Amino acid sequence: MQHVDKVFGRDVVALRDMDLEVGQGDFISLLGPSGCGKSTALRLIAGLSHPSSGSIRWARDRVDGDLSVVLQEPTLMPWATVAQNVFLPFRLQGRRFRAVRDEILEALKLVGLEKFQNAYPRELSGGMKMRVSIARALVTRPRLMLMDEPFAALDEITRFKLNNDILALREKIGCTVIFVTHSVFESVFLSDRIVVMAARPGRVIRELRVDEPYPRGEAFRTSAEYAAQCRAASEALKQAMGAHDEH
Numbered sequence: 164m165q166h167v168d169k170v171f172g173r174d175v176v177a178l179r180d181m182d183l184e185v186g187q188g189d190f191i192s193l194l195g196p197s198g199c200g201k202s203t204a205l206r207l208i209a210g211l212s213h214p215s216s217g218s219i220r221w222a223r224d225r226v227d228g229d230l231s232v233v234l235q236e237p238t239l240m241p242w243a244t245v246a247q248n249v250f251l252p253f254r255l256q257g258r259r260f261r262a263v264r265d266e267i268l269e270a271l272k273l274v275g276l277e278k279f280q281n282a283y284p285r286e287l288s289g290g291m292k293m294r295v296s297i298a299r300a301l302v303t304r305p306r307l308m309l310m311d312e313p314f315a316a317l318d319e320i321t322r323f324k325l326n327n328d329i330l331a332l333r334e335k336i337g338c339t340v341i342f343v344t345h346s347v348f349e350s351v352f353l354s355d356r357i358v359v360m361a362a363r364p365g366r367v368i369r370e371l372r373v374d375e376p377y378p379r380g381e382a383f384r385t386s387a388e389y390a391a392q393c394r395a396a397s398e399a400l401k402q403a404m405g406a407h408d409e410h
């Protein structure tokens with residue numbers, strides 16, 4: 164993203180002059196208070212809306228299935244089974260269930276839900292629904308996953324577990340992730356770069372690196388290094404919350 168502005172109406176500056184370079188395999192968190200433009204940035208990257216000015220460029224042409232999005236709500240179809248829900252991206256490409264059955268089962272296996280392929284969403288816990296949503300996002304083996312506070316509605320234990328799982332999944336499928344969160348802990352645990360944003364107008368104010376190598380697990384979560392990184396990210400977030408630019 165180069166010098167990207169997004170203005171709604173006459174004067175709601177959702178994003179101002181955002182620069183972001185994302186490399187293949189990066190795990191980037193967008194961290195910031197409510198209203199700082201995190202979701203707007205994600206929607207622009209997804210192509211669901213367009214910049215008011217500035218540009219978003221891709222190193223290579225994108226093809227169908229290269230990019231997928233996971234939202235805070237799992238947004239499953241209640242009338243369809245787990246397997247049919249995971250089939251959706253293929254269905255939108257006009258493919259037949261039988262032709263992609265193996266891919267669907269593989270995606271469900273990756274999130275540990277292969278035994279639930281014939282279950283309906285109402286039979287699943289919140290964490291399991293989110294896993295189905297993740298399986299649906301990765302069934303096309305995307306090169307880029309955009310995740311908008313996917314675990315915000317879950318309890319902390321489920322959230323920690325899914326944080327571990329998402330890193331393990333990424334090791335397996337090797338995609339790039341841009342992850343929106345309000346949580347300092349989540350951003351430090353997951354990402355190698357944390358982009359800290361401030362509101363009114365929405366903008367990037369800091370970028371932090373987390374140099375800890377992957378795979379990361381409980382040892383990292385309880386380390387002094389993790390605590391120090393969380394402190395640094397907290398400080399940056401505090402600065403973001405106090406930073407109002409009147410211009």
Ligand SMILES: Nc1ncnc2c1ncn2[C@@H]1O[C@H](COP(=O)(O)OP(=O)(O)OP(=O)(O)O)[C@@H](O)[C@H]1O
Pocket residue numbers: 171172175176177195196197198199200201202203204365
């Ligand atoms: N379609 C829209 N029309 C008008 N204003 C919008 C629209 N979408 C977003 N905004 C405004 O743009 C700003 C940034 O919104 P955005 O949803 O990107 O923030 P956010 O950081 O994702 O917030 P949250 O963490 O609460 O989801 C807010 O002031 C919001 O009200």
